[in-house]
Amino acid sequence: MEKGFSPGKFVSYIILVLGAIFILIPFAWMILTSVKPSNEVLLMPPKWIPTKFLWENYIKAYKAAPFRQYFFNSVFVAACVTAGDIITTILAAFAFSNISFKFKHIVFIAMVATMMVPSEILIIPNYVTLSEFGWINSYKALILPWCASIFSIFLLRQQFSSIPDAYYKAAKVDGCSDFRYLFTIMVPMSIPTLMSIGILKLINSWNSYMWPLIVTNTTEMRTLPVALAAFSTEAGTKYNLLMAFSVMIVAPILIMYFFTQKYIIKGVSKTGLKG
């Protein structure tokens, strides 16, 4: 029988509520700051509720940078990176889970080991490589280096490995090729994991700041997070406009997350890994 109330349940609710507040405070601060007048932004002690809600901050922020171009770049780059990552992940995960080849295990461990290398270390060599290719300040530079991810491969490989071998054998007897088996049987059976991989990749790409900042040098190629730099001037940072712009950047991701969170949770819990 289910109990209506128990001390354990009460404590766990308290912890969850505290956790939620801890996570939500920065968001609340961001949204409230985005409508504050400039003189209320840095007050000490902080003032949470603005004396006047300045919604025009959003218009100013929108006009401060070529938002539409940045928005298009962000959407285009994030969509291409996500699609590219999913395709390479599916193929690589299948190879690591279903095809036997020499040194498979060693190659896989070596690939996973590269996750230990901090991404900052790779920025300069990657930049040098791309500039040798002549790709600087192009979509290729923004998209191609991110079209494969070891973490995604690792996650999907775990999922593929959990699919019983009997499906493969049944499909073989039915006359299915490896490629067809992958896309008609394995991929549909792994939708929750693929969704979580896609969403995590999309969020990563959307929020990416350092890489677009380095490989692009014109307004036409820059993405939304890079545009945030426009609000920091020699005279100081316009925090209220910066926050208004940040809200505009975060909003699409938040909306998408609300609609797809069940897949993220399902995918991550199914593969027994945390994101």
Next chain:
Amino acid sequence: MSKVVLKNIDKIYDNGFHAVKNLSLNIDSQEFVVLVGPSGCGKTTTLRMIAGLEQITKGELYIDEKLVNHVEAKDRDIAMVFQNYALYPHMTVFDNMAFGLKMRKINKKEIYKKVTEIAKSIDMESLLNRKPHELSGGQRQRVALGRAIVRNPKIFLMDEPLSNLDAKLRVQMRAEIVKLYHRLHTTFIYVTHDQTEAMTMGTKIVVMNKGYIQQIADPQTIYDKPANLFVASTIGSPQMNFIDACVIAEGDLVYLKFGEFKIKISSEISENLLKMGYKDREVILGIRPENIRIAEENNCDAISLKLELVEILGYENILYLELLENNIVVKVDTRFGATVGSYLNLSFDVEKIHVFDKITKNAII
């Protein structure tokens, strides 16, 4: 309708495990062959090699006199039913059954016709739009069978298809598979570890152990004349009783002596034993539980044993009696009543005893 011939087949896995050793087997067209044995005996590996899902390390495999060692599974015209059914969870019953036909690029109309026809014959017509997780174990099993039948293959391969079902459903599905065999009249190769399934379904039984074939015969022969101790202990439930005994001759009569008891054996068996030089040698006496009877008080050949346990099955009783620190099992009529702890007089049906060599474990007679 197809003939399958396995010639001196060996299977050694990459890790060095020798799963199948020098296996030769002829499966005639329209036979229902059951491969039976304990886990790891090589029966599933053999089935997979026939299916083309496992490479053959050594030897030759012929289907309809054509060497198929290197022919892909899809080109062997076989269908396989798996232990866990292997129904694709994201597809409906219809799509699951149609999958093999789609792969063979059969037109949609024909697929629809075939699938609905087979679904009707297996009582699944009303469930064609359901997904596997919405079906019971028995229904899933039927879909798995339907998926195999719809392809109209030359050979049906079944890998322990009933082991995930509960006991009642297993008996029911067993009968359905046998009916299906009679209806389709094609070659069935069936793998199981359950001797009851082997006995009730097969027209030919292949008993396997540790990668070797122990005996190939029809069910009655396997039961009546097991080739060795392993076959004798695998087939039959409760299993055959085994007693260490010594062959002794007293005048013209030959006895098997164990402990303080001795039983006289038939002249035919004793002649064989003496001819083969087993006089005064240790052997293993085997006797099935139904071949031991409760003897009359005055039967001088009877042996008296203490009753340890009675299992009442409703249609018969199983008695466990103490013999030389072991138990022997006896099947008796339900009308037989005896109290645990009492002594019973037993007589062995001398025509039905089996004698095995103590070292080779092979049947002597």
